[in-house]
Amino acid sequence: xxxxxxxxxxxxxxxxxxxxxxxxxxxxxxxxxxxxxxxxxxxxxxxxxxxxxxxxxxxxxxxxxxxxxxxxxxxxxxxxxxxxxxxxxxxxxxxxxxxxxxxxxxxxxxxxxxxxxxxxxxxxxxxxxxxxxxxxxxxxxxxxxxxxxxxxxxxxxxxxx
Amino acid sequence: xxxxxxxxxxxxxxxxxxxxxxxxxxxxxxxxxxxxxxxxxxxxxxxxxxxxxxxxxxxxxxxxxxxxxxxxxxxxxxxxxxxxxxxxxxxxxxxxxxxxxxxxxxxxxxxxxxxxxxxxxxxxxxxxxxxxxxxxxxxxxxxxxxxxxxxxxxxxxxxxx
Numbered sequence: 410x411x412x413x414x415x416x417x418x419x420x421x422x423x424x425x426x427x428x429x430x431x432x433x434x435x436x437x438x439x440x441x442x443x444x445x446x447x448x449x450x451x452x453x454x455x456x457x458x459x460x461x462x463x464x465x466x467x468x469x470x471x472x473x474x475x476x477x478x479x480x481x482x483x484x485x486x487x488x489x490x491x492x493x494x495x496x497x498x499x500x501x502x503x504x505x506x507x508x509x510x511x512x513x514x515x516x517x518x519x520x521x522x523x524x525x526x527x528x529x530x531x532x533x534x535x536x537x538x539x540x541x542x543x544x545x546x547x548x549x550x551x552x553x554x555x556x557x558x559x560x561x562x563x564x565x566x567x568x569x570x
Numbered sequence: 571x572x573x574x575x576x577x578x579x580x581x582x583x584x585x586x587x588x589x590x591x592x593x594x595x596x597x598x599x600x601x602x603x604x605x606x607x608x609x610x611x612x613x614x615x616x617x618x619x620x621x622x623x624x625x626x627x628x629x630x631x632x633x634x635x636x637x638x639x640x641x642x643x644x645x646x647x648x649x650x651x652x653x654x655x656x657x658x659x660x661x662x663x664x665x666x667x668x669x670x671x672x673x674x675x676x677x678x679x680x681x682x683x684x685x686x687x688x689x690x691x692x693x694x695x696x697x698x699x700x701x702x703x704x705x706x707x708x709x710x711x712x713x714x715x716x717x718x719x720x721x722x723x724x725x726x727x728x729x730x731x
Contacts (some may be wrong), residue, residue, distance in 0.1 A: 413689045414575045420710040421582070428717060449610035449728045461600045549581040552713070556589060559717045560724035567610045567725065 418524045421548055425519075425555045429512060432462075432562050436508065439568055441501035448564045453492045454569045456501055458561045460487035463508045468514060469554060473547050474532050475518040480507050522547070579685045580626050582709055584682075586716045590673060593623075593723050597669065600729055602662035608727045614653045616729045619722045620665045621648035628672045630715060634708050636679040641668050685709070 428568040436444075438461065444455035451460075464483035470476050499507070527548040530539040539545060595604040597605075597620065605616035625644035631637050647656040651727075660668070691700040700706060 412575075413686070414573075414578070414714065416580070416705050416707070417578050417709055418574070420705055420707075420713050421578070423705075424713050424717060452728055488669075507573050528577065544577050544581055544584075546577070546580055546581075552585050555717055556585060556720045559720035560727075563721035563724040564728065566721075567613055567728075 412524075414526045418527050418548060421551055421555070422519060422527075425551055427518070428555055428559060428562070429516075431564075432558065435511075435562065435565060435569070436505065436564070439565070443568045444501045446568060448567045453564070456498070456504065457487065457492035458565050459501070459504050459508060460498065462558060462561055463504060464488050464509055465554065466556065467507070469515060469550065470511070470518075472531050472550060473518070474529070474570045476514070479511060479514070506519055525549075529536060573685075576685045579688050579709060582706055582712055582716070583688075586712055587677070589720060589723070590677075591714055593719065593726075594673075596723065596727060596730070597666065602725070604729045605662045606699060607729060609728045614725070615635075617659070617662055617665060618648065618653035618655060618728050619660070621659065623719060623722055624665060624669045624672055625649050626715065626718065627676065628668070630676060630711065631672070633692050633694060633711060634679070635690070637675070640675070642674060644668070688712075 439455065448452050448458070458481045460483055464480065464487045467478050467480050467483065471478055483499070486498045488497055516563060528543075530536070530543075531547055531550050534542065534545040576613065600616065605620060609619070621644055625648045628639050628641050628644065632639055644660070645677050646660045689704075689707045691697070691704075691706060692708055692711050695703065695706040
């Protein structure tokens with residue numbers, strides 16, 4: 410059972426799960442008021458980063474071939490535009506609920522994948538290209554998304570008192 | 571050649587290399603004066619984060635079984651103590667040089683490892699424990715260190731104008 414392939418898939422998935430658990434704890438420790446502050450003077454607000462991460466992770470659902478994106482209305486304020494460019498954005502409470510839902514869906518899907526299935530292509534690469542670029546698989550997406558999450562979680566942590 | 575194991579090792583090593591390249595560019599774009607600023611009011615200074623990452627990565631040299639740590643004097647100011655607790659710390663110029671040297675050594679060692687060798691145990695786990703905990707290997711260390719680096723690089727990026 411413990412082939413090297415299984416081991417490294419577990420390492421990558423465990424890293425996502427552990428980082429996600431820390432991010433959940435961080436968000437729980439921050440008030441809505443804290444989330445509405447800038448992480449540093451003139452920089453993104455906490456709420457923008459939460460919306461941004463939620464939108465990026467929501468898009469993992471179709472990218473990894475699981476199901477459709479749940480909250481496409483987050484693209485405009487949190488992916489296509491910088492912070493403060495869109496006047497009306499979802500509230501912190503709403504974003505917290507979306508964050509939870511997206512991550513619970515991802516966790517459910519992850520738990521069903523076999524090690525082999527993590528090596529299937531992701532949906533933004535064609536079957537043809539995948540033959541030439543076999544690293545464009547699900548597990549590679551997860552490596553990248555975990556790193557991306559950490560980049561912004563390090564910033565969100567600055568909102569702690 | 572393209573076994574799944576080779577592919578995912580490449581994904582993880584490529585992710586480290588790509589993130590490291592971005593971090594290098596970020597550091598090159600920041601002046602010594604900028605590095606001496608706090609990333610947010612009352613938080614760590616940029617120079618502390620550079621020292622911290624350099625020290626953590628320097629320790630990867632023995633941890634991954636490559637060679638001895640090069641700069642043990644960085645432990646005291648950047649690992650054992652929080653920022654501003656140690657009065658005299660290395661200059662930004664000195665830290666930039668250590669940063670470059672540590673990462674060039676790591677890159678050299680990484681380039682020589684076969685996929686299989688990434689699954690060897692790291693040196694802080696005994697041969698006995700490794701039998702029971704085979705995920706405590708080199709590649710797992712690299713997954714964790716890349717995530718850790720991103721956490722702080724996201725903070726360092728706040729020093730950009």
